[in-house]
Amino acid sequence: MKRLVLYILALITSAGIVAGVASAQESRLKNIKVLTGMSDADIQRQMQTWSKALGTNCVYCHQQGDFASDENPKKEIARKMAAMVKAMNTDFFAGEAKINCVLCHRGATVPEG
Numbered sequence: 001m002k003r004l005v006l007y008i009l010a011l012i013t014s015a016g017i018v019a020g021v022a023s024a025q026e027s028r029l030k031n032i033k034v035l036t037g038m039s040d041a042d043i044q045r046q047m048q049t050w051s052k053a054l055g056t057n058c059v060y061c062h063q064q065g066d067f068a069s070d071e072n073p074k075k076e077i078a079r080k081m082a083a084m085v086k087a088m089n090t091d092f093f094a095g096e097a098k099i100n101c102v103l104c105h106r107g108a109t110v111p112e113g
Ligand code: HEC
Pocket: 028, 029, 030, 031, 032, 033, 034, 035, 036, 047, 048, 050, 051, 054, 056, 057, 058, 059, 060, 061, 062, 067, 068, 074, 075, 076, 078, 079
């Protein structure tokens, strides 16, 4: 009887640990359509890279106070740009990240030239 109790306790504990790990890894982001498969930290870094590449800040693409919202139309343009960049790298550079936002934008929201 004591062994059975211990066994059940062990089962409950390990299930709890597994559930805890799973929820820790689960993304808190709600509206990711193109940057799939990236960790939350990588997405944060990507957002800083994009802001710098376009010489702008978060609210240029985002609704103030709600990063998940698609209210700001620039966000959808950025998704299309990201898809274009990915397609170029896949089709012409064997999947290596040779093309990126700053290559065209060079610190401007609308590239010159
Ligand atoms: C050039 C436009 C652009 C800029 C600038 C930008 N973002 Fe984003 N952001 C996006 C797009 C597009 C997505 C959605 C990506 C997708 O669908 O995979 C996104 C998604 C996010 C998300 C995920 C929201 C969710 O819950 O789904 C967060 C958080 C975020 N951005 C934060 C930031 C922060 C912080 C900055 C400033 C440092 C920033 N972004 C700058 C375009 C931008």
